[in-house]
Amino acid sequence: MEVLQMEVLQMMTPIEFWRAGFVFWTRAAEAQLEFASRWICAVGLSQRAAQTAAQKATIEALRAASVVPLAPNAISTPVPKRAARKAPRLAASRCRPTAH
DSSP states (O other), X not given: OHHHHHHHHHHXXXXXXXXXXXXXHHHHHHHHHHHHHHHHHXXXXXXXXXXXXXXXXXXXXXXXXXXXXXXXXXXXXXXXXXXXXXXXXXXXXXXXXXXX
């Protein structure tokens, strides 16, 4: 049995090997998604909460499988924007008096 598996692996191109692994882990993630959504619905949470929790579980499963190259907090943490620069102030000697 192991000899046959080794021969099959040696005949596969790297792309075919990657695709087979991707299909395997995607199906595993889909099964986990289905299980999680049914379990959460059975517990009594809303359908939206079930979908959100199942999506998070799927993302974590894919991260653990290293199928999707994601940053550690790419989904959950928004990217902070850089603060806008303030306009430079004039020196006190260069200020114009206000006319009243």
